[in-house]
Amino acid sequence: MSKESVVRGVPGVRRAHDAPPILDVELITLFPDIFDSFLRTSLLGKAVEAGIVRITRTNPRDFARGRHRQVDDSCYGGGPGMVLRPEPLAAAIETVQGERGRAHRVLLAPSGRLFDQATAFAFARRGRLMLICGRYEGVDERIADLFADDIVSIGDYVLAGGELAAAVIIEAVARLVPGVLGCEASTVDESFSAGRLEYPQWTRPPEFLGRSVPEVLRSGNHAEVATWRRLESLRRTVARRPDLLLRCPLSEDEQALLEGRKPKRRRKPSGPDGPDGPR
Numbered sequence: 049m050s051k052e053s054v055v056r057g058v059p060g061v062r063r064a065h066d067a068p069p070i071l072d073v074e075l076i077t078l079f080p081d082i083f084d085s086f087l088r089t090s091l092l093g094k095a096v097e098a099g100i101v102r103i104t105r106t107n108p109r110d111f112a113r114g115r116h117r118q119v120d121d122s123c124y125g126g127g128p129g130m131v132l133r134p135e136p137l138a139a140a141i142e143t144v145q146g147e148r149g150r151a152h153r154v155l156l157a158p159s160g161r162l163f164d165q166a167t168a169f170a171f172a173r174r175g176r177l178m179l180i181c182g183r184y185e186g187v188d189e190r191i192a193d194l195f196a197d198d199i200v201s202i203g204d205y206v207l208a209g210g211e212l213a214a215a216v217i218i219e220a221v222a223r224l225v226p227g228v229l230g231c232e233a234s235t236v237d238e239s240f241s242a243g244r245l246e247y248p249q250w251t252r253p254p255e256f257l258g259r260s261v262p263e264v265l266r267s268g269n270h271a272e273v274a275t276w277r278r279l280e281s282l283r284r285t286v287a288r289r290p291d292l293l294l295r296c297p298l299s300e301d302e303q304a305l306l307e308g309r310k311p312k313r314r315r316k317p318s319g320p321d322g323p324d325g326p327r
């Protein structure tokens with residue numbers, strides 16, 4: 049029988065020492081060292097150490113031919129900058145898959161669809177990901193055509209390469225994996241999961257530089273705290289991210305809360321959980 053350990057921070061969750069990782073990420077990058085301290089630090093570092101998350105780095109330069117192992121070349125049609133040649137990338141991708149199996153292949157590029165919390169959840173469910181980092185002016189389009197299942201950008205700005213984007217994605221996805229965050233509830237009750245920004249939070253001391261923690265949060269009245277947080281979350285969303293409301297419009301209850309009205313009483317449905325159903 050294999051040895052087991054308790055997964056840090058998750059009561060009751062036990063994990064065999066030789067269990068496969070829950071999140072397995074293949075990084076294809078010309079600059080693997082960029083990730084060194086990132087992968088050793090904080091909760092992600094502990095998850096990597098515990099084998100819950102596995103990150104394997106592969107450098108396409110190791111698959112480049114010639115004395116100089118050149119991985120880039122000038123762009124057909126002219127234009128500034130260099131483009132990553134397809135052969136070293138393709139060889140790296142195929143070698144990794146040959147050795148460790150197929151993964152969901154994500155090319156990181158500013159021209160991709162925007163990464164968001166829903167995509168983080170979807171990637172966490174996949175379990176095995178390959179993040180392909182571009183560099184220079186871009187990647188030969190045949191890599192996108194032939195090898196990418198998904199093309200993702202982390203924001204409407206251009207980075208020098210996909211490495212920092214990959215780090216962002218790894219962190220957002222890894223913290224959704226059981227045992228990484230150490231507090232499962234925090235991934236549910238937070239920004240974006242319901243299309244709303246998170247409510248503001250305070251800790252000790254109760255007073256700091258003349259600012260005090262809102263009284264309601266110290267009242268011990270859980271129902272009032274919950275309503276207050278909901279209202280603050282809505283106010284923030286309206287003020288800072290009205291675009292979220294286009295995708296996920298205010299409900300009647302939320303509208304009432306914002307306007308300081310009592311929400312309309314909803315009729316309880318009849319049926320098994322309705323007024324006549326079992327309690």
Ligand code: ADE
Nearest residue numbers: 156157201202207209213
């Ligand atoms: N590579 C360069 N810029 C990027 C971005 N915004 N997102 C993902 N990959 C990138």
